[in-house]
Amino acid sequence: MKKINSLLSILLITTLLAACGTTTGNENANQPDTEIKNAEQTEATGSTPETKEEIKGTLTKSESQNYSVTLMDGFELTGEEPNKDMLFNTENDAQSMRIETFDSSEVNLDETTNNLVEILKASNESGKLVEISDKNQLPNNEGIKEVKGYQIDTPEGMVSGYTFEREGLIVKLTIFDTNENPALDKFVKMAETINKD
Structure with missing residues (x-):
């Protein structure tokens, strides 16, 4: 029963977020992308700056x-x-x-x-x-x-x-x-x- 209530809560929250203004939705959608890009840049260049600094x-x-x-x-x-x-x-x-x-x-x-x-x-x-x-x-x-x-x-x-x-x-x-x-x-x-x- 708890699993069903949790699933319903998640669906309700998702529906409410989707129903909110487009500005809020876009901000929320863009934020993870920015974080992912930053993480990717850090990961992709993680060894490169170290190498350049060491040399x-x-x-x-x-x-x-x-x-x-x-x-x-x-x-x-x-x-x-x-x-x-x-x-x-x-x-x-x-x-x-x-x-x-x-x-x-x-x-x-x-x-x-x-x-x-x-x-x-x-x-x-x-x-x-x-x-x-x-x-x-x-x-x-x-x-x-x-x-x-x-x-x-x-x-x-x-x-x-x-x-x-x-x-x-x-x-x-x-x-x-x-x-x-x-x-x-x-x-x-x-x-x-x-x-x-």
């Missing part, structure tokens, strides 16, 4: 490719060979990130990812390649989509690879890290700032 460094343009990246203090970007740059730790050059970029109209992302996987496997033929599922270890920023990440352990340290698309730019990254004082999180944060010029 303090110098915006640097690649000399051989069509992108810019923000470099943290203690890191440098240099051309390795045509269409390949090396971002490295100046205090420990065994920690580095190879950056390759391609126009998405000319290169297929899946093929680029497959190529990356082969490169990682070649870095340790007896090692086991693992796909990265932890979102905190994947580049995540506004405009970044189709992110794939893989890791393989080597005697020197972890080798990680990422591919993603951002604003018509396909990005392929190979990160060489060390077992002592690993810097993967810093490389991932810098990778999030890669933007097409």
Whole structure:
């Protein structure tokens, strides 16, 4: 009986609200939408402002490719060979990130990812390649989509690879890290700032 009374009360309240003036109805209808939009904006940009605030460094343009990246203090970007740059730790050059970029109209992302996987496997033929599922270890920023990440352990340290698309730019990254004082999180944060010029 209580359930029926509750149901009748809800129906009565709904009818009364619908019968009220259109101004009140619209205000009530718009308020949740605004709250939802704010919640969506907070959720959608939740990690983006944090990433941008955490990255303090110098915006640097690649000399051989069509992108810019923000470099943290203690890191440098240099051309390795045509269409390949090396971002490295100046205090420990065994920690580095190879950056390759391609126009998405000319290169297929899946093929680029497959190529990356082969490169990682070649870095340790007896090692086991693992796909990265932890979102905190994947580049995540506004405009970044189709992110794939893989890791393989080597005697020197972890080798990680990422591919993603951002604003018509396909990005392929190979990160060489060390077992002592690993810097993967810093490389991932810098990778999030890669933007097409």
